[in-house]
Amino acid sequence: MLSLVKELCLLNGVSSGEDEVRAFIREKAAPYAETMRTDALGNLIVFKKGAKATGNKLMLTAHMDEVGFIVNDITEDGYLKFAPVGGIDPRVVIGKRVSVGLGRVQGAIGLKAYHLVSAEEEKNVPKFEDMYIDIGARDRADAEAAVSLGALVAFESDAVEFGYGMFKAKAIDDRVGCAVMLKLLEEELPMDCTFVFSTQEEVGTRGALGAAFSVTPEIALVLEGTTAADLPGTDSHRQVAVPGRGPVLSFMDGGTVYDRELFELMRELGEKHQIPWQLKSGISGGNDASAVQRTKEGVRVAAISVAVRYLHAPSSVACVQDFDHMHALARKWIEAVACL
Numbered sequence: 001m002l003s004l005v006k007e008l009c010l011l012n013g014v015s016s017g018e019d020e021v022r023a024f025i026r027e028k029a030a031p032y033a034e035t036m037r038t039d040a041l042g043n044l045i046v047f048k049k050g051a052k053a054t055g056n057k058l059m060l061t062a063h064m065d066e067v068g069f070i071v072n073d074i075t076e077d078g079y080l081k082f083a084p085v086g087g088i089d090p091r092v093v094i095g096k097r098v099s100v101g102l103g104r105v106q107g108a109i110g111l112k113a114y115h116l117v118s119a120e121e122e123k124n125v126p127k128f129e130d131m132y133i134d135i136g137a138r139d140r141a142d143a144e145a146a147v148s149l150g151a152l153v154a155f156e157s158d159a160v161e162f163g164y165g166m167f168k169a170k171a172i173d174d175r176v177g178c179a180v181m182l183k184l185l186e187e188e189l190p191m192d193c194t195f196v197f198s199t200q201e202e203v204g205t206r207g208a209l210g211a212a213f214s215v216t217p218e219i220a221l222v223l224e225g226t227t228a229a230d231l232p233g234t235d236s237h238r239q240v241a242v243p244g245r246g247p248v249l250s251f252m253d254g255g256t257v258y259d260r261e262l263f264e265l266m267r268e269l270g271e272k273h274q275i276p277w278q279l280k281s282g283i284s285g286g287n288d289a290s291a292v293q294r295t296k297e298g299v300r301v302a303a304i305s306v307a308v309r310y311l312h313a314p315s316s317v318a319c320v321q322d323f324d325h326m327h328a329l330a331r332k333w334i335e336a337v338a339c340l
Helices: 002-009 020-034 138-144 171-185 206-215 260-272 290-294 320-337
Strands: 035-037 046-047 059-065 070-076 078-085 097-100 107-109 133-134 152-155 160-162 166-171 193-198 217-226 300-309 316-319
Touching: 002 020, 002 166, 002 171, 020 046, 020 171, 020 193, 035 166, 035 217, 046 152, 046 320, 059 171, 059 206, 059 320, 070 097, 070 107, 070 138, 078 171, 097 290, 107 152, 166 171, 166 320, 171 217, 171 300, 171 316, 193 206, 217 290, 217 316, 260 300, 260 320, 290 300, 300 320, 316 320
Parallel strands: 059 193, 059 217, 217 300
Antiparallel strands: 035 046, 046 193, 070 078, 070 152, 078 133, 097 107, 097 152, 107 133, 160 166, 166 316, 300 316
C-alpha cells in the first residue's frame, strides 16, 4: 500500500488538471476492470463484477485532485502572479517549491523582502495577491516562453517515510483513498462495485456530483483524508483526529449527515475484526459525500478517512498503518453491504 501511495503523491493533479493522476490510475486499474470510462468532468469510472451481481448498488469514490494555484498574470520583470485553487492557508506557502504547467517549470513562491516590510505589515498575514512565483525568468518575454496564463501550479514535495511509522508528502488528501480503491480493484470482491476516481473535489465536489448522477448508486462509500490537529497548543477537544489511531469514521461533517445504519455498521465491523478506528470529533469540513448524497432521489452515504496533519500544505503527514487499516475496514464493510 505504501509504495502505491508514494507513487500517487508524486503526481501532479491540481483541480481540473487531474490528467497525470488519471492516466496512472487507468493503467493500474485496466487489468481488473469490467468497464472503464472517463466522463465529461474527467472522472474515471471503473466497474468491476463481484461474486454477487448487484449492478450499480454500491459506488466507492476518492478524489484525484489536490489543491494548488493558477497563473493569472505575468509581470514585466517575469514573475508569475497567481490565485489559489482550493482552500490553502497563505501562511504555509512562502518560500515553497512549486512546479508550473505540464512542463513542470520549477519555481519558488516569493514575497517582499523582509527588511522592506513595515512594522504594520509584519503584524498581518500576507495575501496571495502580494506574492509571486519566481521561475528564474529575466523578463516577461522569458516567462511567457515557458508559462502560459491559466497554467496550474502544484507544490513540489518528496514522498518519504520518517520518524515512527509516519509518512510525509503532498496530496495525501486524497491519493490515499485512490490507493485503497486500486488495491480493492485487485481483489475478488463480494459484490459488483463501481469505483469513481473523482475530479475537482477541492473546489466544490464538482466531479462527484456528475459521476453520481451517471452511476445512480443506492449506497456510496467515500474514502478520504481528513484534518488531524493533534498538535502542541491545541486543546484535546479540538484535535478532531489523531494519526496512528486508525481510520476516522464520521457521523456528520460540514456538508453531510451520514447514514446512521451504515455508520453503525462500520463501528461494529471495526470492533468485531479488531481494526482500530476513531471518531471524527469535529463537525467541520466536507467531501464528495455531500454531492453524492443529494443526487436524484438521494443516496445513502458512509465515509472512512485517514487523519492527515497539515492538510492542504506542501508537506502533509499521516501514519502508514492507517493506510492499511483503512483498506481492511473498507473491505469488511463491502462484504457486509453485500448482505444488505
